[in-house]
Amino acid sequence: MRIVRLLLTFFGALLALVGLLWMGQGSGYFPYPASSFMIDQSPWIIRGALVALVGLAMIFAGRRLIR
Structure with a gap:
């Protein structure tokens, strides 16, 4: 179970960073x-925000829900 938490947190952080990058590029x-x-x-701002939210949800799931 510990490895699942670690993987969810890692990939969630990676997705959140990619989403922020997309938002930064989309906004200029x-x-x-x-x-x-x-x-x-502007479509990349919305897509980046959605990817960042998925990443944050993965971090939340890895840190809180799976214990």
Whole structure:
């Protein structure tokens, strides 16, 4: 059970970071690489927020629900 908690927390944190990256690129605050198709595209803000929320839910599940 401990390995499941660790994996959920790890992959949840990874998803949350990817979601934040997508939100940053979609809003134009993180324009790297400069030729990215995601820069200043509002759908990526929404997609990033959804991915970040899934990541946070995985962290919550790994830390609280599975004991």
